[in-house]
Amino acid sequence: AAEDGLNGWLRYARLPGNNTKQAIVPSSIVALNSTETSPVYVAGQELQKGIKGILGKTVDVTSESVDGPSIVVGTIDAFTAAGGDTDVIPELEEDGFWLNTEGDTIEIVGQNECGVLYGVFEYLSLLGQGNFTKVTKATNPSASIRWVNQWDNMDGTIERGFAGLSIFFEKNVTVANTTRVSEYARLLASIRVNGIIVNNVNANPIILSDENMAGLGRIADAMRPWGVRVGISLNFASPQTFGGLSTFGPLDESVIAWWGDITNKLYEKVPDMAGYLVKANSEGQPGPLTYNRTLAEGANLFANAVKPHGGIVMFRAFVYDSVNLNESNWKDDRANAAVDFFRDLDGDFDDNVVVQVKYGPIDFQVREAPSPLFAHLQQTASAIELQVTQEYLGQQCHLVYLPPLWKQILNFDLRVDGEKSVIGTDILSGKRFGKELTGYAAVVNVGHNATWLGSHLAMSNLYAYGWLAWDPTDNEVTILQDWTRLTFGSDKTIIDTITKMSMESWPAYENYTGNLGIQTLTDITGPHYGPNPQSMDNNPWGQWTRADATSIGMDRTVWNGTGFAGQYPSEIAAQFETIETTPEELLLWFHHVPYTHVLSTGATVIQHFYDAHYAGAETAASFPTQWAKLVGLVDPQRFDETLFRLMYQAGHAIVWRDAISQFYHNISSIADERARVGSH
Ligand code: GCU
Structure with a gap:
């Protein structure tokens, strides 16, 4: 399992079932224009290793074309020189690649050598996920x-x-x-x-x-x-x-x-x-x-x-x-x-x-x-x-x-x-x-x-x-x-569980740390870990919340505040300038309001703080239980190590919940409608 960790997502774990899929993949890799230190060479080696791992199939790597089906990998120039058909390949930009698994011969053609390598990894990713659908695609990066x-x-x-x-x-x-x-x-x-x-x-x-x-x-x-x-x-x-x-x-x-x-x-x-x-x-x-x-x-x-x-x-x-x-x-x-x-x-x-x-x-x-x-x-x-x-x-x-x-x-x-x-x-x-x-x-x-x-x-x-x-x-x-x-493999329970937990995780973390754009409320004095809302004011770094007994938030409006909202182009500046048009998740980023300010949900800011902190901690508390469903589906080492962290997180979320809720309860003296905060 330590090996699994080092390989990250590049484990090339054997697909479950017998080896019926082996025949889908050609028995030879032709790595055009490769020398030992080139990405094309590495691409050929990686492909060989991946196919061995995923399908249990041994394939050769050569640099000469072969009789019969093969996986051809190379730059577009090398592919052209080797007589490959480039007419169907859309324009490739720097680092882009073409992947074609339609025919008997699989083509992985890069605009440059990096592109070849990226195409090979994409092909291996499909195989590794047990995805054998035919693809013909060209892809280029959004940025260099x-x-x-x-x-x-x-x-x-x-x-x-x-x-x-x-x-x-x-x-x-x-x-x-x-x-x-x-x-x-x-x-x-x-x-x-x-x-x-x-x-x-x-x-x-x-x-x-x-x-x-x-x-x-x-x-x-x-x-x-x-x-x-x-x-x-x-x-x-x-x-x-x-x-x-x-x-x-x-x-x-x-x-x-x-x-x-x-x-x-x-x-x-x-x-x-x-x-x-x-x-x-x-x-x-x-x-x-x-x-x-x-x-x-x-x-x-x-x-x-x-x-x-x-x-x-x-x-x-x-x-x-x-x-x-x-x-x-x-x-x-x-x-x-x-x-x-x-x-x-x-x-x-x-x-x-x-x-x-x-x-x-x-x-x-x-x-x-x-x-x-x-x-x-x-x-x-x-x-x-x-x-x-x-x-x-x-x-x-x-x-x-x-x-x-x-x-x-x-x-x-x-x-x-x-x-x-x-x-x-x-x-x-x-x-x-x-x-x-x-x-x-x-x-x-x-x-x-x-x-x-x-x-x-x-x-x-x-x-x-x-x-x-x-x-x-x-x-x-x-x-x-x-x-x-x-x-972790393609088991549906694994996919569903990790998806649910992961997609809940940022909203939960925001809920049990700092809400409504007030920042993380962590210990700003050094470690940036754990709750420390009081450190978020009167510090020399300018990471402030301006919390006092009655109100909270950074007034960043042009008309009355720091003027930051005015740094945006006019349409956006206008949106952030007023409370009504500022998205609520950024309310306290742009505005200074009383704790009693009422949100669209009908809750006040302070009540939202309390509620969100309880909700976030509750979500975190569900993570170990969710993960526990994967016992026996994930190897024991990764299962245990992850469970350990999730249990810790569930506990630390309670620490966060209580520290933040108590802090704002103390400075605002406003009771939690649901009587959870300040009552013990
Ligand atoms: C943060 C971070 C520092 C880092 C700095 C930076 O302040 O806490 O560790 O040096 O950002 O991005 O330069």
């Missing part, structure tokens, strides 16, 4: 950037990592053994992720030592066959703190030369390095503002350095100034920061800079309004930043299936200039503003734990991330059920 970010520290710990130590670093150097690194790349390739930043955004300059550059070369070698390109996070002050220069000013000649030199050295070790990720002037990190230079000037410094090598710079929009935020000023609002910092810079960034924007304006909360910055970056490439690691969402000790949360954001229509501007399909696809370079990044933080994320069920989030980055219109239930079949 589909990356993950690891927040791995050089000492081997992982910031907001909940699954053990780093698979990339230990004791300030890159690991010698890259087995886990390539296993991770295999998982990423199967969900069509094509890039990874391996070190924490709070970057340690020691990543740039000669030894570590060589190590990055080894990491890249381990990931390259899987089509995953490696990049790193940079510390803006490195020229001074690591390079020994007297300055790190971004326009200083010596600094420019230093970064150019470092970048050239890196590309010697990692010739296809994806690029850099930069967190600057945020949470104590150095940046260009230190030198009165703009964030764009800071980003362009790196863009220039990587440009000759074809690299890009992901520059984070998570910039805010916590020093000058003061809760007693009704107008102060950290949510305003990203647009305030970046709005006037649109057009100033080089064309290989991508501004990476967290999905909400605060910080990965259980519910946020979408970042309005997506509407302002019209000439600047942009990407969304999601979190697979459940920093504010139960840290993998709680089951929270995240795609419904992500979809709230991806499906949101920002109505820029009164035109349809849906974040996923219009903005991140690049279509709305005619951009080539757009996409997705997710903070993942896998570790050495045998389940990768620390919990078997949490892996559905990683799986779904890849699919949504490829196509944000994919259905979250379909994705979940594919994952479930591949991970």
Whole structure:
């Protein structure tokens, strides 16, 4: 079962029943244009391994065409050269592929080598789910950037990592053994992720030592066959703190030369390095503002350095100034920061800079309004930043299936200039503003734990991330059920149970943590785990609720509040400006109201808090019972490990329920109509 954990959804478990399906699959794989380190070669090997596992059938892999039916895998160029019929293949874009299982010979043709690999994984996914329907399909990605970010520290710990130590670093150097690194790349390739930043955004300059550059070369070698390109996070002050220069000013000649030199050295070790990720002037990190230079000037410094090598710079929009935020000023609002910092810079960034924007304006909360910055970056490439690691969402000790949360954001229509501007399909696809370079990044933080994320069920989030980055219109239930079949098998009870629990999980978590857009109400002082509503005010980070004895919520209106609502295009701004037109799940995100404010259900805000917390805890309490139905259907190790977590979650949900309900009962002195709160 430990092996099952490491393989994640790529278990290739034998289909139940006898081997009658073996005949459906040809006995040979023809891997065109493959060399040992190429994705096409890996695709052939993976196909052989998968078919062996799923069907118990041994197939050969060759690179020459064979008599009789075969599975042909190769790039469109190689396929054409080998005399394949390309007339029927629709246009393939970068990383896209064609999968045709209609005829005796199965065709898996990629626009490039990554596409071949993705097509092979798709075919294996169908087989693995016992799905033998004939398919002919071409698919292309919604965006070219589909990356993950690891927040791995050089000492081997992982910031907001909940699954053990780093698979990339230990004791300030890159690991010698890259087995886990390539296993991770295999998982990423199967969900069509094509890039990874391996070190924490709070970057340690020691990543740039000669030894570590060589190590990055080894990491890249381990990931390259899987089509995953490696990049790193940079510390803006490195020229001074690591390079020994007297300055790190971004326009200083010596600094420019230093970064150019470092970048050239890196590309010697990692010739296809994806690029850099930069967190600057945020949470104590150095940046260009230190030198009165703009964030764009800071980003362009790196863009220039990587440009000759074809690299890009992901520059984070998570910039805010916590020093000058003061809760007693009704107008102060950290949510305003990203647009305030970046709005006037649109057009100033080089064309290989991508501004990476967290999905909400605060910080990965259980519910946020979408970042309005997506509407302002019209000439600047942009990407969304999601979190697979459940920093504010139960840290993998709680089951929270995240795609419904992500979809709230991806499906949101920002109505820029009164035109349809849906974040996923219009903005991140690049279509709305005619951009080539757009996409997705997710903070993942896998570790050495045998389940990768620390919990078997949490892996559905990683799986779904890849699919949504490829196509944000994919259905979250379909994705979940594919994952479930591949991970646990196709038994109906398994599918129904995991679907029900997973789809209930985010609403339940929101119910027993923070409702109505008030944020997660977790311990903001450090761990971001467990209830601590009092920490959500009077803190210097600007994550506030403005709760007092009679009222609660952030007034973000233009007419009376922080003005944040006005950062949206006019139609949306108008909607958030008044209580009546603000969706209730975001009521307290945008408005400050009395606890006695009546919601559409007829309940007051405070009564909703009480009711929701009881309802959420009740749902969590049902999870162990639901899971218990799978005894004997799931192997004992995964069954027990999951049950353990779900029982813990059920208990912790009660802790949450009571802590939050009591807290608001105490400050509001308003009784629970159902006399559950404050009565004992
Ligand atoms: C959050 C998180 C930090 C992280 C930061 C970031 O504040 O708690 O650990 O460094 O986001 O995204 O940069």
